[in-house]
Amino acid sequence: MARGSSRQQWKAFIEGGGRAGARKADPVTGAAFTGTVLGVDPSLRGTGFSVVEARARSAPVMLHSRVVRLKASVAMPECLGEIARQMWEVLDAHPIDHVALEQTIYVQNFQTAQILGAARGAAIAAAAARKYPVFEYPPLRVKQAVVGFGRASKEQVARTVMGLLAHGRELGFDEADAAAVALCHIFTHRVSAG
Numbered sequence: 706m707a708r709g710s711s712r713q714q715w716k717a718f719i720e721g722g723g724r725a726g727a728r729k730a731d732p733v734t735g736a737a738f739t740g741t742v743l744g745v746d747p748s749l750r751g752t753g754f755s756v757v758e759a760r761a762r763s764a765p766v767m768l769h770s771r772v773v774r775l776k777a778s779v780a781m782p783e784c785l786g787e788i789a790r791q792m793w794e795v796l797d798a799h800p801i802d803h804v805a806l807e808q809t810i811y812v813q814n815f816q817t818a819q820i821l822g823a824a825r826g827a828a829i830a831a832a833a834a835r836k837y838p839v840f841e842y843p844p845l846r847v848k849q850a851v852v853g854f855g856r857a858s859k860e861q862v863a864r865t866v867m868g869l870l871a872h873g874r875e876l877g878f879d880e881a882d883a884a885a886v887a888l889c890h891i892f893t894h895r896v897s898a899g
Contacts, residue, residue: 737759737895738759738803738890738891738894738895739759739760739761740758740759740802740803741756741757741758741759741768741799741800741801741802741803742756742757742758742759742801742802742803742804742805742887742890742891743755743756743792743795743796743799743801743803743804743805743832743837743887744756744757744805744806744883744884744885744886744887744888744890745792745804745805745806745807745828745883745886746806746807746879746882746883746885746886747788747806747807747821747824747825747827747828748821748824748879749775749781749784749785749788749820749821749823749824750774750775750776750777750784751772751773751774751775751879752772752773752788752791752824752828752879753770753771753772753773753877753878753879753880753881753882753883753884754769754770754771754772754773754791754792754795754880754883755767755769755770755880755883755884755886755887756768756769756770756795756799756801756887757870757884757887757888757891759891764869764870764871765869765870765887765888765891766870766871767870767884768799769795769798769799770876770880770883770884771791771795771880772877772879772880773787773788773791775787781820781823784824785823785824785826785827786827788824788827788828788831789827789828789830789831790831792827792828792831792832793831793835796831796832796835796837801837802838803837803838803839803840803890803894804828804832804837804838804839804840805839805840805841805842805886805887805889805890806825806828806829806839806840806841806842806886807841807842807843807844807847807882807886808825808841808842808843808844809821809822809825810844840890840894842886842889842890842893846889846893847862847882847885847886847889848862848885850888850889850892850893851865851866851869851885851888851889851892852865859878859881859882862878862881862882862885863876863877863878863881865885866881866884866885866888867881869888870884870888
């Protein structure tokens with residue numbers, strides 16, 4: 706049976722009483738996702754990476770997180786190269802099944818949108834060059850899946866992520882956002898039944 710569009714899957718998830726942390730198998734679209742996801746929150750000066758493992762009968766676990774911090778003095782091409790290099794480093798260090806990224810949010814400034822798009826492009830190209838499946842999620846969907854509210858603040862996202870992952874260390878916003886993208890994928894992606 707065809708999997709359907711991600712929009713249809715999301716609609717079914719919400720209509721079926723989906724909530725933050727829900728991991729029930731869907732009899733129509735397939736089983737809940739299990740495996741390891743690299744969540745990415747792309748930004749030119751502060752890209753967040755989080756590796757989260759989803760297990761069949763227990764809560765997801767964060768295996769690794771980091772932020773690529775780059776100074777304003779570093780030129781854009783070097784920033785993009787460093788984002789790709791660190792992506793490869795994380796991909797090589799962990800058994801990643803899927804890569805999930807946050808889509809670019811609506812911004813009124815064209816230059817800001819262009820810079821964010823370039824950072825996303827560096828991360829996507831790094832994953833695609835290594836043949837990893839890449840999934841993208843809008844920020845509202847990420848917040849809905851993780852917090853249960855699409856307009857949640859960065860503080861609410863960080864607190865919820867740390868609670869869901871039973872993570873003791875305080876996570877910065879970039880790490881928490883990357884982990885939230887990974888959790889969104891874990892909670893909403895369905896493995897095809899056929």
